Amino acid sequence: MKLVIANKNYSSWSMRPWIAMKAADIPFEEVFVPFGAPLGNDEFKQRLSAYTPAGMVPVLIDGDTHIWETLAILEYLAETFPDRRLWPADAKARAQARALAAEMHAGFAALRRECPMNIRRPVRGRELSAAAQQNVARIEAMWGEVRTRHGGPFLFGKFCAADAMYAPVVTRLATYGIKVSRETLGYMEAVMALPAFAEWLQRHAARLREDASTADERRARMDAANPKYVLRNPTLRTH
Numbered sequence: 318m319k320l321v322i323a324n325k326n327y328s329s330w331s332m333r334p335w336i337a338m339k340a341a342d343i344p345f346e347e348v349f350v351p352f353g354a355p356l357g358n359d360e361f362k363q364r365l366s367a368y369t370p371a372g373m374v375p376v377l378i379d380g381d382t383h384i385w386e387t388l389a390i391l392e393y394l395a396e397t398f399p400d401r402r403l404w405p406a407d408a409k410a411r412a413q414a415r416a417l418a419a420e421m422h423a424g425f426a427a428l429r430r431e432c433p434m435n436i437r438r439p440v441r442g443r444e445l446s447a448a449a450q451q452n453v454a455r456i457e458a459m460w461g462e463v464r465t466r467h468g469g470p471f472l473f474g475k476f477c478a479a480d481a482m483y484a485p486v487v488t489r490l491a492t493y494g495i496k497v498s499r500e501t502l503g504y505m506e507a508v509m510a511l512p513a514f515a516e517w518l519q520r521h522a523a524r525l526r527e528d529a530s531t532a533d534e535r536r537a538r539m540d541a542a543n544p545k546y547v548l549r550n551p552t553l554r555t556h
């Protein structure tokens with residue numbers, strides 16, 4: 318299986334199935350398509366068109382089948398690897414886990430807009446609009462309710478697809494210094510302590526290092542090939 322994702326710093330939708338697959342120990346090959354700038358640029362869409370005409374990551378590829386849309390990917394993984402228990406075993410818990418996942422998929426627009434995932438950003442507080450504050454209150458209430466019912470440390474006891482859906486929200490609450498309850502912090506700690514979460518951060522850091530050394534090499538090559546001062550303005554070259 319292959320999972321097509323974009324930049325680990327920003328791509329919250331990429332993070333969800335990636336974390337789910339790592340946490341459930343489902344092997345896959347990662348295919349990285351960088352966002353570039355600005356978001357939605359032609360080169361990104363062009364590169365991605367090899368995997369999906371939908372123009373967005375993530376995409377799961379299993380043989381000749383391409384699955385786009387995060388919830389569909391998680392469902393496919395759960396069906397393909399039933400022993401990994403990506404959804405809770407109990408039917409009622411499973412229905413609620415799906416409700417939480419769907420609410421994340423369709424909702425919390427204000428929080429998503431005001432606090433985009435940005436792992437590299439130094440932790441600094443941010444004032445939230447009333448709408449985003451309501452989103453946070455709803456998320457905390459929902460997490461609290463299911464964790465109380467199922468005993469934690471994850472939403473439904475053991476890690477499941479609903480936790481994967483909320484992993485980027487955990488980073489947002491942390492990055493933007495959003496004030497949350499002790500219970501919420503307990504959940505955030507559980508998610509951040511996942512080896513899969515740590516691996517996402519490590520891989521992100523490794524790519525930053527790689528990009529930095531590529532930039533250094535490029536600079537060194539330029540310096541070696543060019544004299545220190547080059548008049549690049551073509552009108553000056555005519556003199």
Ligand SMILES: N[C@@H](CCC(=O)N[C@@H](CS)C(=O)NCC(=O)O)C(=O)O
Nearest residue numbers: 328329330356357373374375386387
């Ligand atoms: N509904 C989609 C959302 C995917 C999505 O928004 N992906 C973003 C990256 S996090 C994307 O590919 N954006 C590229 C663009 O907007 O051009 C899903 O659940 O997979």
